[in-house]
Amino acid sequence: xxxxxxxxxxxxxxxxxxxxxxxxxxxxxxxxxxxxxxxxxxxxxxxxxxxxxxxxxxxxxxxxxxxxxxxxxxxxxxxxxxxxxxxxxxxxxxxxxxxxxxxxxxxxxxxxxxxxxxxxxxxxxxxxxxxxxxxxxxxxxxxxxxxxxxxxxxxxxxxxxxxxxxxxxxxxxxxxxxxxxxxxxxxxxxxxxxxxxxxxxxxxxxxxxxxxxxxxxxxxxxxxxxxxxxxxxxxxxxxxxxxxxxxxxxxxxxxxxxxxxxxxxxxxxxxxxxxxxxxxxxxxxxxxxxxxxxxxxxxxxxxxxxxxxxxxxxxxxxxxxxxxxxxxxxxxxxxxxxxxxxxxxxxxxxxxxxxxxxxxxxxxxxxxxxxxxxxx
Amino acid sequence: xxxxxxxxxxxxxxxxxxxxxxxxxxxxxxxxxxxxxxxxxxxxxxxxxxxxxxxxxxxxxxxxxxxxxxxxxxxxxxxxxxxxxxxxxxxxxxxxxxxxxxxxxxxxxxxxxxxxxxxxxxxxxxxxxxxxxxxxxxxxxxxxxxxxxxxxxxxxxxxxxxxxxxxxxxxxxxxxxxxxxxxxxxxxxxxxxxxxxxxxxxxxxxxxxxxxxxxxxxxxxxxxxxxxxxxxxxxxxxxxxxxxxxxxxxxxxxxxxxxxxxxxxxxxxxxxxxxxxxxxxxxxxxxxxxxxxxxxxxxxxxxxxxxxxxxxxxxxxxxxxxxxxxxxxxxxxxxxxxxxxxxxxxxxxxxxxxxxxxxxxxxxxxxxxxxxxxxx
Numbered sequence: 001x002x003x004x005x006x007x008x009x010x011x012x013x014x015x016x017x018x019x020x021x022x023x024x025x026x027x028x029x030x031x032x033x034x035x036x037x038x039x040x041x042x043x044x045x046x047x048x049x050x051x052x053x054x055x056x057x058x059x060x061x062x063x064x065x066x067x068x069x070x071x072x073x074x075x076x077x078x079x080x081x082x083x084x085x086x087x088x089x090x091x092x093x094x095x096x097x098x099x100x101x102x103x104x105x106x107x108x109x110x111x112x113x114x115x116x117x118x119x120x121x122x123x124x125x126x127x128x129x130x131x132x133x134x135x136x137x138x139x140x141x142x143x144x145x146x147x148x149x150x151x152x153x154x155x156x157x158x159x160x161x162x163x164x165x166x167x168x169x170x171x172x173x174x175x176x177x178x179x180x181x182x183x184x185x186x187x188x189x190x191x192x193x194x195x196x197x198x199x200x201x202x203x204x205x206x207x208x209x210x211x212x213x214x215x216x217x218x219x220x221x222x223x224x225x226x227x228x229x230x231x232x233x234x235x236x237x238x239x240x241x242x243x244x245x246x247x248x249x250x251x252x253x254x255x256x257x258x259x260x261x262x263x264x265x266x267x268x269x270x271x272x273x274x275x276x277x278x279x280x281x282x283x284x285x286x287x288x289x290x291x292x293x294x295x296x297x298x299x300x301x302x303x304x305x306x307x308x309x310x311x312x313x314x315x316x317x318x319x320x321x322x323x324x325x326x327x328x329x330x331x332x333x334x335x336x337x338x339x340x341x342x343x344x345x346x347x348x349x350x351x352x353x354x355x356x357x358x359x360x361x362x363x364x365x366x367x368x369x370x371x372x373x374x375x376x
Numbered sequence: 377x378x379x380x381x382x383x384x385x386x387x388x389x390x391x392x393x394x395x396x397x398x399x400x401x402x403x404x405x406x407x408x409x410x411x412x413x414x415x416x417x418x419x420x421x422x423x424x425x426x427x428x429x430x431x432x433x434x435x436x437x438x439x440x441x442x443x444x445x446x447x448x449x450x451x452x453x454x455x456x457x458x459x460x461x462x463x464x465x466x467x468x469x470x471x472x473x474x475x476x477x478x479x480x481x482x483x484x485x486x487x488x489x490x491x492x493x494x495x496x497x498x499x500x501x502x503x504x505x506x507x508x509x510x511x512x513x514x515x516x517x518x519x520x521x522x523x524x525x526x527x528x529x530x531x532x533x534x535x536x537x538x539x540x541x542x543x544x545x546x547x548x549x550x551x552x553x554x555x556x557x558x559x560x561x562x563x564x565x566x567x568x569x570x571x572x573x574x575x576x577x578x579x580x581x582x583x584x585x586x587x588x589x590x591x592x593x594x595x596x597x598x599x600x601x602x603x604x605x606x607x608x609x610x611x612x613x614x615x616x617x618x619x620x621x622x623x624x625x626x627x628x629x630x631x632x633x634x635x636x637x638x639x640x641x642x643x644x645x646x647x648x649x650x651x652x653x654x655x656x657x658x659x660x661x662x663x664x665x666x667x668x669x670x671x672x673x674x675x676x677x678x679x680x681x682x683x684x685x686x687x688x689x690x691x692x693x694x695x696x697x698x699x700x701x702x703x704x705x706x707x708x709x710x711x712x713x714x715x716x717x718x719x720x721x722x723x724x725x726x727x728x729x730x731x732x733x734x735x736x737x738x739x740x741x742x743x744x745x746x747x748x749x750x751x752x
Binding site: 021024025028032157158163169170171174175178179181182183184325328331333341342343346347348349350351352353356358359361362363365366369370372373374 | 719724729
């Protein structure tokens, strides 16, 4: 039986869903001669670790107890029964993580899985890569910090996977990596990578006022609590940066031209959420309505996309042909069009749900299993 | 430098394109610390093999000479200058192939690449898998012979890849494998997997007579020389079988219900190609025209698809919603819709060119590189 030891950083929605997937896939993976051995789980304050990282694992009942605890918003530190496992906190936590990385990385191997939404993990991840460990990320932030960190993270390209950072479980990065491996040259990537903005733009296309659509989306739970977190385009920009760097571009966030859907003076630092929803948002309707009309006259529709082409990486509203995969997009699906030597006239298109804990965690799990040939 | 020794079976269009890709990717792969070492190349009659399979390879000028030769429809046996390499023919050929598989399979590893269109390779491939070798197929036939052979081929699932057997280089099989690895349950796959029939059905939708569309497609070189090879649906059925078996279905070709677009009495055994084109084909127009009208009244369009769902695997004409990824398909792109737990309401969709030597060979090359972690 091949054993893949795993340390999970972050047990919010995606992390706990991953633990549940791991537990429910036990017999499937056993049939393939595989066992995922969860040796440690971290939240922001605590690490619960097995007594012997070479042989033991957190058993399934403990993993499910961790899920229950975290789903009720409790801290790992409140776990009362954890058998032979040990709990480390604060300063001890980071030291202990690096200890086990050093111990296992170059011997039996170890995979770190970052399901946090933190920009704080990048330091530890760069160190564990150096120590021979594998890394899977659902967290975009380590991949979008400065170029030095990025290069440390991808030092051993076969030791890092991050499919779920773009389009959740959609096989976007896998597909781009396959094209690149075969020497295909990618000329252009254009994608609608925010389910929220995809939904908003297709509703606006139907003639609904922008402000009404955003309010409805907020009511349906499609947006972040403050919709400006979506409307700023920064989340899409992070995904665009990840894709551009995958193509070998040595760029940073500030090289990406990002069009926010609200002006700076309506930002969270100068306007309250209530004011934005009540008066800021409706004042934006006319402009978007006019742009929509102009696009329609040209036989086009508006989409909020990332566009990577030539030497530019843009994020914002684009007029696109109604009769293209992106133009035909309705609702909250993500769509990515990839143009390359092999897909020159018509693109390679990948479309589907690009968010959700289940899908995101499934993408993370597939990434972990992708490392199996690296483990003894 | 990590070395992946490769033996190529078949150097028709896809095989020679693969050799050209390998040569043109040399510096790209070297940057990744990889070298693809082509130790042998076979056509149907001859094998050209390096003098020392552990250290030597067919150099790039020889590989390109082989491409030139094969592109001018000459046999490998006519190669006059091949340095220290040796040429083996007929009975010697198969013995020699198995010799090197036994020598390298469990030591430094060896990848066999089947770019033939032959049903004869399956025996050798089953043997080399047993001997520890890896296998990449663009050839559908070994995967669609009887279940015993199939199980021998996939004995070590990590040692076999065959992305290019379905949708050429489109990441269909990769994506399905990722879903399966993460424990997702696939409820339904529906796909338009013949560029030719996709083109025909979308032209018919525009009101053109079926016979005219097929004749035009033949004229444009979109069909096989005898269009009945496409219209029979057998090529789509092979792809459907490959997908169904990937899902774990233990079925054979005769478990697939295949709808041919011409009746049995117009088959190649009873009607000449000229008669079929002149009188057979036009006699089919009325029926398809009527079906198209009925579909249109229902808000649907006709597509020639494979459908894998429940316990049935069907290949034939289906009425599908105009406003679905398959319904919106125009031209010769392939489209696959995958419904699963993660993609339940709206499918995961993969779309793009599903044919062409360049794309197919690129898919094969990506598959070969996917094995890199298995090689020392």
